[in-house]
Amino acid sequence: MTCPHAAAAGATVVVDPMVRDLDGETARIRAAGPLARVELLGVPAWAVTRHADARRLLVDPRLVKDLNAWDLWTSGAVTHAWPLIGMVDAGRSMFTVDGEEHRRLRTKTSQALTPRRLEAIRPDIEKFTAELLDALEEGGRDGAVVDLKAVFAQPLPMRVVGMLMGVDPEANTMLTRQYKKFFSMLTPQEERLALLAELDVFYTDLVRAKTALPTDDLTSGLILADEGGEPLTEEEVVGNLKAMVAAGHETTIGLVLNAVRALLSHPDQLRKVLAGEVSWETVIEETLRFDTPTTHLLMRFATEDVEVGGGVIAKGEGVVISYRAIGRDPEQHGPDADAFDITRPTPIRHMTFGHGPHICPGAALSRIEAGIALPALFARFPDLALAVPDAELRNLPVMTQNDLESFPVRLHG
Numbered sequence: 001m002t003c004p005h006a007a008a009a010g011a012t013v014v015v016d017p018m019v020r021d022l023d024g025e026t027a028r029i030r031a032a033g034p035l036a037r038v039e040l041l042g043v044p045a046w047a048v049t050r051h052a053d054a055r056r057l058l059v060d061p062r063l064v065k066d067l068n069a070w071d072l073w074t075s076g077a078v079t080h081a082w083p084l085i086g087m088v089d090a091g092r093s094m095f096t097v098d099g100e101e102h103r104r105l106r107t108k109t110s111q112a113l114t115p116r117r118l119e120a121i122r123p124d125i126e127k128f129t130a131e132l133l134d135a136l137e138e139g140g141r142d143g144a145v146v147d148l149k150a151v152f153a154q155p156l157p158m159r160v161v162g163m164l165m166g167v168d169p170e171a172n173t174m175l176t177r178q179y180k181k182f183f184s185m186l187t188p189q190e191e192r193l194a195l196l197a198e199l200d201v202f203y204t205d206l207v208r209a210k211t212a213l214p215t216d217d218l219t220s221g222l223i224l225a226d227e228g229g230e231p232l233t234e235e236e237v238v239g240n241l242k243a244m245v246a247a248g249h250e251t252t253i254g255l256v257l258n259a260v261r262a263l264l265s266h267p268d269q270l271r272k273v274l275a276g277e278v279s280w281e282t283v284i285e286e287t288l289r290f291d292t293p294t295t296h297l298l299m300r301f302a303t304e305d306v307e308v309g310g311g312v313i314a315k316g317e318g319v320v321i322s323y324r325a326i327g328r329d330p331e332q333h334g335p336d337a338d339a340f341d342i343t344r345p346t347p348i349r350h351m352t353f354g355h356g357p358h359i360c361p362g363a364a365l366s367r368i369e370a371g372i373a374l375p376a377l378f379a380r381f382p383d384l385a386l387a388v389p390d391a392e393l394r395n396l397p398v399m400t401q402n403d404l405e406s407f408p409v410r411l412h413g
Contacts, residue, residue, distance in 0.1 A: 046318070093105060270378075282342050297323060
């Protein structure tokens, strides 16, 4: 599908659905300027590549989540045949509305996902982590190669978010499989739309069960939240849950694996962490900046012309926040922004979890999970080593997430 639109300034960067050269693509998008023209599976959009511009635009009310503000959608040039439409037409939730309605939906979520609740589940996260490390050790006996992603980094956040939601643990495997298919560019669009319908049925059944018999979990909290305007509708609860699980578990998988990858690639820095010279919190924040779990966040739409970095986002055009390019912005992070360095002399101020009204509500949870998982992993396996050269690691064909196919390791070097 090709959708001609307003003329682009400079070269258009075609975002590779197979994600074969993420570093190179990030560099090309940055080189295209503060406002880069990109093509997403035939659909043109603008990509914001600078920290300062993104920080300003993420609070600009002229950029909205309302799909009906997108000319390509209202004209019929983009339809549900576009493989990425599920990222922008995801049902009614706090992720797809703005203004007062966004505040109402987000207030309900904040009531259900409080710091107190997150601290209360810390022992559960520690327990899940220990159990998965046991499974990792069993799989890696006698020097065998084991997949750190499949055995550890992937199941941990799904277990945690499933527990938070009050989902039967037996559903975790199904949810992992469904979301993997949803994000993959190899999934035929008809199959992707069908699995979205299946997820709607799953979450609707969950919400109805919790409405009839509430328990101490996030789903019941969303249903029963009684502040911030009208109660959430069933559709709104389902939409919030569906999007929170998608964003929440994928982000944490990427954060954990990217941190391990960076440390194994920089043994001198790993030694400082293991010696207690640098905190795990610093490792997490530098990883979030340097190797963002989210590559591109789709999408906002201009309700009037917006000037950015000498260019203009015309009314009706779509805007992508390219978090990976922003994380490596030398104007924000210095001339060595392309380097992983946990000894940076200044505080690491990034926006990987967003900024403004739509900042990620699960950021604290992801940090807690990584803050438990990473030190526990290296405490158990201080000689952990990649089983293949780093250059052989491959990304899954996921255009919006920095998601590795696998992470083969040996536990004892």
